[in-house]
Amino acid sequence: MNGTTKTPRPSDVCGLSERATRTLWRIAALGGLLTAAGWIISTERTCAAVLVAALWVLGIGLGGLVFVALGYVTKAGWNVALRRVPEAMAGILPLGVLCMVVALAGAPAIYHWLGGAHGDALLEHKAPWLNAASFFGRAVFYLLVWLGFSFAIRKVSRAQDKSGDPRLTGRNVVLSTLFLAFFMITFSFASFDWIMSIEAHWFSTVFGVYCFSGLFLAGLATITVVAITLKRRGLLPGLRDEHLHDLGKLTFGFSIFWAYIWFCQYMLIWYSNMPEETSYYATRFHGAWGPLMYANVVVNWLIPFVVLLPRPAKRDETVMFKVALLLLGGRGLDLFLLVQPGISDTPRFGVWEIGALAAMLPVAVILLFKVVQRVPAVPSRDPMLAESLHYHN
Amino acid sequence: MSARIHWAAFERDDELLRATQAVRDKGYRIIDAFTPFAVHGLDRAMGLRASRLTWVCFFCGLFGLVFMTWFQYWSSAVDWPINVGGKPWNSWPAFVPVAFEGTILFAGLGVVAAMLIRCGLIPGRAPRLPAERVTDDRFVLVVASAGAGRPPDELANLLREFGAVEVHEELEHRAQLESRDPSGPEPSSAPAEASRPEEAGDPVAQGEEGRS
Structure with missing residues (x-):
């Protein structure tokens, strides 16, 4: 492994081949048409499906940005060689915001409280927070500030490529600190607004933390999948087993964290056994949703936990790739179970659900690989790069 | 025991890491490495088997x-x-x-x-240190000296090449280590250690040598 790794990049070597890109665009176009049709034919169902897909894409951007910011705040050195991957994820945040705007355009179909309280005492009590003006106002505010931070942090990182000024790292530490403080609070509120208020009678104070744990776990899985894909094509030569090992440790840890928070929420509600709280799990564990709830825990915690427990597994490219893919599927299932049971009594996964996913996810994949290849694969003048290329676990 | 050993002191952990790898690549047997803190990658450089x-x-x-x-x-x-x-x-x-x-x-x-x-780190156990500064700012590598058929200076030169600030060739590794021991049989030879027992008892430095 030698110093600053910069291999010449022939134009035909891409993270995503021409053919795959074309196919993905076609799928996205088809998905877009389906979603447009579904919006007219089956509005509520399509809007819910769009919300799931939009949260997924938004989560890729936010997960990447949180990873980058955490790296700066903790002054981590190990992650520098692969930092362009989460930076690219933060780079597709505009797409996530766009998807979210589309999803919120369908808000009246999903959030029933938007139509007014109609004498519902609980909704009247919550009206100062849950009303149309403040709901959309908050959404615009959150999304714009997150976007602003993602532009600023990425811009500073790119500026360092040119100037090599170590003070730019310090500037990003400040930006990252501000972002994380702002994000952790606003993302919690955003989760209340966009997901929890689907079942507006129900409430849980740990809900934002739960949503964050899923977001960050999926972010780590996305970083792993993209980084390994790029490495296999020779586009990320700085990626070593040590990086995989650390990504593996984080994935393992946050998988446990996700399960921990899942159980935190569940156990308190189970213990106190109050009807206004248990309704959430009664819906989800009774009937056809039940097996999916169990599958969710198996996919997002049990399998990653058992597989990533031994040290060699975390350093194995194939194992890490497969676990990360599984976790990406788990992310979809988790979001599905957060949103859909509030809309429908039974799980529905048909043409409208597939259409919404097909409309948004392929575009995210295409843009992600485009953004990651538009900049040098390694932040070559980051003062921590040498550490990242040589450290040992 | 009358095996001959070389011990080399380094100022930096990465010098120790590289020297360890190089010495082992040349076919010498590493006896142990002493460091003031856990050095990542040292277990692999020393060729230790995976921890059980x-x-x-x-x-x-x-x-x-x-x-x-x-x-x-x-x-x-x-x-x-x-x-x-x-x-x-x-x-x-x-x-x-x-x-x-x-x-x-x-x-x-x-x-x-x-x-x-x-590791045998029980209360009252006598510490075994090749030099007291391994609990502070020195990284010491102990290597079994070459047998017949090797150039006599090869190992010392190799160690110096990788930045060793001190290289000593000594007899009877075990006895040497024991004699530096504050509670050992020759307290007069180690007054400095005896006056600072808390340093000699640094658990990190001892943890590294548990596999000797």
Whole structure:
């Protein structure tokens, strides 16, 4: 492994081949048409499906940005060689915001409280927070500030490529600190607004933390999948087993964290056994949703936990790739179970659900690989790069 | 014991790492490395086999999980059932937090205890240090000297090439180490160590040498 790794990049070597890109665009176009049709034919169902897909894409951007910011705040050195991957994820945040705007355009179909309280005492009590003006106002505010931070942090990182000024790292530490403080609070509120208020009678104070744990776990899985894909094509030569090992440790840890928070929420509600709280799990564990709830825990915690427990597994490219893919599927299932049971009594996964996913996810994949290849694969003048290329676990 | 050894002191951990790898590549036998803190990658450079402590950790954790689950079941459903909020006596969600913490407690304490016992780090044990500065700012590599058929200066030169600030060739490795010992048979030879026993007892420096 030698110093600053910069291999010449022939134009035909891409993270995503021409053919795959074309196919993905076609799928996205088809998905877009389906979603447009579904919006007219089956509005509520399509809007819910769009919300799931939009949260997924938004989560890729936010997960990447949180990873980058955490790296700066903790002054981590190990992650520098692969930092362009989460930076690219933060780079597709505009797409996530766009998807979210589309999803919120369908808000009246999903959030029933938007139509007014109609004498519902609980909704009247919550009206100062849950009303149309403040709901959309908050959404615009959150999304714009997150976007602003993602532009600023990425811009500073790119500026360092040119100037090599170590003070730019310090500037990003400040930006990252501000972002994380702002994000952790606003993302919690955003989760209340966009997901929890689907079942507006129900409430849980740990809900934002739960949503964050899923977001960050999926972010780590996305970083792993993209980084390994790029490495296999020779586009990320700085990626070593040590990086995989650390990504593996984080994935393992946050998988446990996700399960921990899942159980935190569940156990308190189970213990106190109050009807206004248990309704959430009664819906989800009774009937056809039940097996999916169990599958969710198996996919997002049990399998990653058992597989990533031994040290060699975390350093194995194939194992890490497969676990990360599984976790990406788990992310979809988790979001599905957060949103859909509030809309429908039974799980529905048909043409409208597939259409919404097909409309948004392929575009995210295409843009992600485009953004990651538009900049040098390694932040070559980051003062921590040498550490990242040589450290040992 | 009358084996000849070389010991070399380095000022930086990465010099020690590179020297260790190079010396081993040349076919010399590493006896041990002494460092003031845990140096990542040193175990691989020394060619140590994978630690079996992970298995101790795993089975201690498994034991904690099973034991705590069983104990809660036995105490709340068998031996002394108490009605809590109308829940069934055997309610697994209530057992999870304690079982979880029990897993971590047993795994954590178990693996530390196993490591201390395996390294012989029991109270009152005499520290074995090649030089007192390995508890402060020196990284010492101890290598078995070459047998016949090797250029006599090769090893010393190699060590210096990688940045060793001191290289000594000594006889009777074990006796040498023992004599530097504050409580050893020759206290007069080591007054400095004797006056600072707390430094000589640095657990990190000793943890590194547990496999000698």
